[in-house]
Structure formats: structure tokens, C-alpha cells
Amino acid sequence: MAITRRQALVSAGAAALVSGLGKPAIAAKEPILIGYLPALTGPSSSTGVGINRGIQLAVQEINAAGGVDGRQLELITRDTQSDPTKAVNGAAELTHGQKVSVVFGPVNSGESLAVVPLLARANTPQIHPCWVDTLTDPKKYPMCFRNAPTNQQIGGAANRYVVEVLKRKKVAVISDTTGYGTASVNAYVPMLKGMGADVVYQGNVDAANPDLKPELLRMQSAGAEAIMPWSVNAGFLSRIINTRGQMGWDVPIVGQTTLGSGQTQALLEKPDYWAKVYPNNFRPVCYAAGGKLSDRTNAFLDRLKNAKIDMRDTLLWWIALGYDSPRMIAEAMKNVGTEPEQIVGYLNKLKEFPGVYGDIAFTADKHDGYPDNEVVMVEANSLKDGAFSLAPGYGA
Amino acid sequence: MVESIVSTGVAIGCIYALIAITYNVMFSASRVFSFTAGTLGMLGGVLGSLFIARMGMPVAIGFLLALAGGAVLGIVTEIVAVRPVLKSLDQHLYVLSTLALALMIQQFTAIEWSTEPQPFPRLFDIARGGFDQQFWLPMLACTLVIVGLELLYRHTLIGHAFLAVAEDNFAARALGLPERSLRMASFALAGVIGALAGFAGGEMLLAFFANAPMLTFYGFVPVALGGMGNNRGAVVAGLLLGLFQQAANFLVGGIFASVVVFTMFIIVLLARPEGLAGATFQRRV
Numbered sequence: 001m002a003i004t005r006r007q008a009l010v011s012a013g014a015a016a017l018v019s020g021l022g023k024p025a026i027a028a029k030e031p032i033l034i035g036y037l038p039a040l041t042g043p044s045s046s047t048g049v050g051i052n053r054g055i056q057l058a059v060q061e062i063n064a065a066g067g068v069d070g071r072q073l074e075l076i077t078r079d080t081q082s083d084p085t086k087a088v089n090g091a092a093e094l095t096h097g098q099k100v101s102v103v104f105g106p107v108n109s110g111e112s113l114a115v116v117p118l119l120a121r122a123n124t125p126q127i128h129p130c131w132v133d134t135l136t137d138p139k140k141y142p143m144c145f146r147n148a149p150t151n152q153q154i155g156g157a158a159n160r161y162v163v164e165v166l167k168r169k170k171v172a173v174i175s176d177t178t179g180y181g182t183a184s185v186n187a188y189v190p191m192l193k194g195m196g197a198d199v200v201y202q203g204n205v206d207a208a209n210p211d212l213k214p215e216l217l218r219m220q221s222a223g224a225e226a227i228m229p230w231s232v233n234a235g236f237l238s239r240i241i242n243t244r245g246q247m248g249w250d251v252p253i254v255g256q257t258t259l260g261s262g263q264t265q266a267l268l269e270k271p272d273y274w275a276k277v278y279p280n281n282f283r284p285v286c287y288a289a290g291g292k293l294s295d296r297t298n299a300f301l302d303r304l305k306n307a308k309i310d311m312r313d314t315l316l317w318w319i320a321l322g323y324d325s326p327r328m329i330a331e332a333m334k335n336v337g338t339e340p341e342q343i344v345g346y347l348n349k350l351k352e353f354p355g356v357y358g359d360i361a362f363t364a365d366k367h368d369g370y371p372d373n374e375v376v377m378v379e380a381n382s383l384k385d386g387a388f389s390l391a392p393g394y395g396a
Numbered sequence: 397m398v399e400s401i402v403s404t405g406v407a408i409g410c411i412y413a414l415i416a417i418t419y420n421v422m423f424s425a426s427r428v429f430s431f432t433a434g435t436l437g438m439l440g441g442v443l444g445s446l447f448i449a450r451m452g453m454p455v456a457i458g459f460l461l462a463l464a465g466g467a468v469l470g471i472v473t474e475i476v477a478v479r480p481v482l483k484s485l486d487q488h489l490y491v492l493s494t495l496a497l498a499l500m501i502q503q504f505t506a507i508e509w510s511t512e513p514q515p516f517p518r519l520f521d522i523a524r525g526g527f528d529q530q531f532w533l534p535m536l537a538c539t540l541v542i543v544g545l546e547l548l549y550r551h552t553l554i555g556h557a558f559l560a561v562a563e564d565n566f567a568a569r570a571l572g573l574p575e576r577s578l579r580m581a582s583f584a585l586a587g588v589i590g591a592l593a594g595f596a597g598g599e600m601l602l603a604f605f606a607n608a609p610m611l612t613f614y615g616f617v618p619v620a621l622g623g624m625g626n627n628r629g630a631v632v633a634g635l636l637l638g639l640f641q642q643a644a645n646f647l648v649g650g651i652f653a654s655v656v657v658f659t660m661f662i663i664v665l666l667a668r669p670e671g672l673a674g675a676t677f678q679r680r681v
Contacts, residue, residue, distance in 0.1 A: 205649075235602055
């Protein structure tokens with residue numbers, strides 16, 4: 001039987017009507033796609049591996065509790081392999097191929113520097129935990145939010161600890177020759193001077209240099225009362241700590257979080273050398289005086305234990321940060337929906353989202369959500385179950 | 397200060413000198429500068445740490461296995477990256493082939509070992525301090541290699557055969573010497589020397605994949621300064637480089653120390669392009 005043009009049009013119209021009517025019912029059950037760009041392998045993957053444990057737990061919990069308005073969250077994961085190029089490819093696929101509602105990550109600054117402009121052009125809401133200051137800008141990247149501190153906050157906390165808590169006025173600031181290291185020295189030295197400190201030594205040294213004694217002797221002869229290293233290279237940091245120990249120089253070392261990492265610890269000549277080393281960390285996931293954690297953090301630790309999440313080879317703040325991120329996204333979606341403008345509108349007015357890692361708040365003009373006073377210094381040699389004790393001087 | 401310059405400077409200079417000898421041993425046998433020399437040094441440290449610290453083997457066995465690993469890599473270099481390009485030496489394809497192999501090994505080490513520096517074990521259980529084993533071990537290794545090579549080249553038949561191939565491989569082959577086997581033996585020997593450099597300097601440099609490019613680079617400087625293929629020149633230049641670098645660390649400091657070292661290197665090469673101890677080549681026409 002031949003089909004006339006009119007019959008074909010009627011059939012097509014009927015089909016369109018049926019599919020149009022059926023769509024909302026199907027959509028309500030479709031999963032919400034969340035793009036996720038962690039570095040799970042490669043040179044900078046230790047952070048990503050820790051964050052990933054928190055993210056997976058949070059998504060499991062949200063889905064077990066019914067998801068968002070009956071829709072399950074589905075993480076679309078693309079491992080960046082610690083490589084900005086792969087991060088860019090992953091971001092392009094997530095936005096154009098998978099059409100995700102929101103992207104979390106990348107979790108390393110080098111990758112985010114490449115990805116943030118791309119996601120801004122794709123009009124995809126993004127939340128990342130990277131510290132480089134320029135990685136948020138409400139005018140250039142209106143859909144990009146940071147639920148972690150900036151480099152200014154990190155350096156500011158270390159500088160305040162040295163100058164205001166330890167009362168050391170003569171400071172040595174040293175870094176390796178990477179972009180991160182030199183940028184940190186350039187940013188933090190003026191901050192220190194602004195606080196009335198005297199920067200008696202300032203240097204960038206090749207991280208492969210096996211002997212840092214000349215540099216430390218130079219600091220000592222300049223009268224330095226505190227050493228502030230800025231590097232993520234455990235070899236470089238351990239050489240500073242070892243040389244200080246060999247010289248028998250009783251001076252505090254205050255700086256980057258890697259000072260307290262297991263990799264740095266493994267390279268120390270003597271365990272005692274880790275004393276008086278104060279890396280950055282975050283108050284809500286640190287032991288206060290008496291070795292106590294907050295109730296919120298204790299409850300989180302119980303959840304981690306129940307879920308049998310391994311804490312021995314990672315840090316609590318990485319897992320907490322990962323855990324908070326999908327919960328914040330889910331809360332936004334529950335309140336306003338899954339469209340990009342709705343999510344961004346909600347985040348622009350977010351007031352103290354209660355995270356384990358910290359309370360996050362944004363405004364339309366400020367997309368850096370982590371509070372200043374939660375960035376603290378800790379005692380490196382107090383590491384227990386992925387968390388540190390607050391450095392002396394913070395009080396209860 | 398002087399004590400620190402001498403102990404660290406001579407120790408690191410010995411490591412550079414050993415890497416330079418590794419370059420030279422491979423060069424003598426093949427007229428190829430294999431850029432796997434620094435990779436061999438890196439692997440000496442990584443394999444030593446793997447066998448002794450991670451797998452808990454006795455120091456002597458870990459040491460021998462690390463050297464054996466270097467020898468195997470030396471032979472692999474000869475087969476994979478050198479032999480296929482020997483026919484077109486004038487096109488310098490070996491630069492690409494040996495660099496490619498070095499990069500592959502470096503990346504493989506980063507993936508399978510670690511991207512972070514790992515501790516190298518204390519080889520002798522004696523207290524730290526003063527003239528520590530991390531300083532005298534590279535010096536001892538360098539001395540043993542120099543004496544060993546002198547004895548090998550001057551007093552053994554295989555040493556004479558090595559020299560014959562280095563002098564003129566066509567003539568050596570015409571006389572019935574097994575040139576290919578000798579070349580492979582030379583590369584294995586170079587592998588052992590390179591791995592020894594990294595093993596002896598392991599405590600100072602740590603077991604770190606990124607030591608490979610550093611040693612490839614700083615190990616080549618004594619080769620250029622000492623004259624290509626000249627082991628004695630390489631040792632003297634290596635020691636001078638180590639001492640000069642360490643003195644620059646003390647006197648100038650920071651990133652400027654590297655600038656001073658390479659400025660000096662360029663000045664020396666401008667003044668004596670054939671190297672401090674190198675002889676000018678005369679080509680027969």
C-alpha cells in the first residue's frame with residue numbers, strides 16, 4: 001500500500017506528539033551527569049587519588065538516599081593523567097559529547113589553567129579545588145567556582161603564623177625553580193614585608209641540587225629566624241629539613257603542605273628532623289588541643305571507617321574536599337534544578353555550605369569560597385590517620 | 397665552607413666523571429654518543445633502592461643485581477638504538493634513537509617506580525657525619541673504575557681488542573676481531589659503569605627518575621671539556637666541574653650557580669673547542 005504525503009505527515013506528527021508527551025516521564029528518571037576530571041594517574045595523582053575516595057563515597061550516599069528528586073547522580077570520569085592536554089581533551093568530551101550538567105575538577109592547577117577558559121566558553125558550570133589565584137574570575141569565568149583556598153590564603157596563613165604567632169621577624173624564603181615555586185616567592189615576599197618582616201634571604205634553587213647546605217648557611221649568616229620553603233618537590237623539601245638537622249640549627253620551617261607528606265617523611269635522615277616543621281593545613285580536619293576533632297569531622301571519620309576507606313596512604317583533607325564537592329552540587333540541584341544558569345545562580349548566593357573540609361560561601365563577585373581563618377599551620381610530625389595537630393600557638 | 401665545597405664537590409664530580417666515562421666507553425666502541433648514559437646512572441640508584449630498600453635484599457646482592465641491570469640496558473641500547481643507525485653515522489641519527497630510548501626508560505621508571513624521589517638505603521651501618529659514606533662512596537667508585545679500566549686496557553687481551561676497535565674498527569675487523577661482540581661487551585661495560593655511578597651516588601641524588609636528564613646533561617660536560625673518548629680528561633674535567641659547581645653554590649648561590657657553571661663551560665669551549673685534554677683530529681685525505 002502506497003503511503004501518501006498527508007499520511008506520512010500525520011504519522012510523523014503523531015510520533016512527535018507521543019515522544020513529546022513521553023519525554024518528561026523518562027527525563028525524570030534519567031541520571032544527572034556530572035563531569036569529573038581527576039588526576040588518578042601520573043606525577044600529580046596523589047591528591048586526585050585521595051579526593052576520589054571522598055567523591056565516590058558522597059555519590060554513593062546521595063544515590064542511596066534517593067538521588068536528586070529521584071534522579072541518580074552519575075559521575076562521568078576522565079582521568080587527566082596529570083597532563084593538561086589530556087585534561088583539555090577530557091573537558092571537551094564532557095561538555096560536547098556527554099553534555100554533563102556541571103564539571104568538578106581538574107584537581108591540579110596546571111590542568112585547571114588549561115581547562116577553565118575552555119569550560120567558560122562552553123557555558124558549563126565548574127567547581128574546582130585548585131589554588132592558583134587566577135583560576136577564578138567572576139567576570140571572565142562567571143560559571144567557575146573554587147571550593148578551596150587560593151595561593152594568597154595559603155601564603156597568608158603561613159606568613160601570619162611566622163610573624164604574628166612565632167614572632168619571627170627575620171625570614172628566609174626559598175623555592176625551587178618551577179613556575180609554582182617562583183610565583184609563590186614573588187607573591188609571598190611582598191606580603192611578608194607588608195607585615196613588617198625582614199626578608200633576609202630570598203632564593204630560587206634547582207630542585208635537583210643535591211646539596212642545599214650553601215643556601216642554608218647563607219640564610220643562617222643573614223640571621224634568619226624562620227625558613228619558608230615553597231615547593232611541592234619532596235626531595236627538595238627533605239634536603240632542607242635534613243640540612244637543618246645536620247647543622248643543628250634550631251629554626252622553624254614553615255610552608256607548603258608537602259612538608260608534611262609521607263614522601264617527605266620517607267626521605268628524612270632521622271625522624272627527629274621532622275620536629276619544628278609546620279606545613280599548611282585546614283582547621284576543620286586537624287586535631288585541636290587534646291587531640292580532638294570537631295563533631296562534624298568525627299562523624300565523617302565514622303562514615304569513612306564504615307565504608308572501609310583506606311586512610312593510611314592519603315590525607316584527610318583530600319578525602320573531605322572530595323566528599324563535600326558532589327554534596328554541594330547535589331544541594332544546588334535539589335534547590336533550583338540542573339540547568340547551568342540555575343546552578344550558577346544558586347552558587348552565587350551560597351551561604352556557608354557546611355562542608356567537612358570547611359564552610360563554603362560564594363557571592364556573585366567572589367567565587368573563592370574557602371574561609372581565610374580555616375587555613376592554618378600544623379605540626380608535621382603529628383600525622384595520625386591522615387590528619388595533623390594544629391601547630392603551637394593556635395590555642396583551643 | 398672549604399671542607400663542604402671539597403667533600404660535596406669532589407663526590408658529585410666523581411659521579412659526573414663516571415657518567416662521562418660511560419659516554420666514552422660507548423663512544424670508543426661505536427663512534428656514537430649514546431644519551432642513555434644519564435639514564436644508566438638514574439637506573440643504578442633506582443635499582444639499588446628497589447633491590448635493597450624495597451625488596452630487602454642484602455647490600456652485596458642488590459649491588460650486583462643493579463650493575464647487572466645496567467649491563468643489560470647497555471646491551472639493549474646497542475641492539476635497539478645504536479646498531480640500526482651505525483651505517484649512517486654521518487647523519488647523526490643516533491642522537492634521536494638513543495634519546496628516544498632514554499626517554500622511554502625514564503617514563504617507564506616514572507610510571508612503574510615513582511614520580512617522587514625515593515630514599516636510597518644506607519649501604520654501611522656506620523654513624524653519619526663528617527666525611528660521610530655518601531661522599532666517599534662515589535670517590536671510591538670512581539677510583540676503582542679508573543684503575544680497573546687502566547688494567548683492562550693495558551694488561552688484558554680483551555682490553556687491547558677494545559682499543560683496537562676504538563682506534564680503527566675497519567682494520568680491527570680485517571684482522572679478524574669480532575667487532576660486533578666487542579661492541580656489545582663495551583656497551584655492557586658502559587652499562588655497569590653508569591649503574592655504578594648512580595648506585596654510589598644514590599644517597600646523595602636519591603632514587604629519582606628525573607636524575608636521568610640531569611646526569612645526561614652534566615655528565616656530557618666533562619666529555620666535551622675533557623676531549624671526546626678521553627677518559628683521563630673526563631675525570632679531571634668531571635672533578636673540576638663538581639668543585640666549580642659547588643664553589644658557585646656557595647659563592648653565588650641559587651639559580652645563578654647554574655648560570656655561572658654554563659658560562660664557564662661556554663668560555664672554555666670557545667677557547668679550546670677540542671676540549672682541555674683533547675687532541676685535534678687530523679683527517680687523512
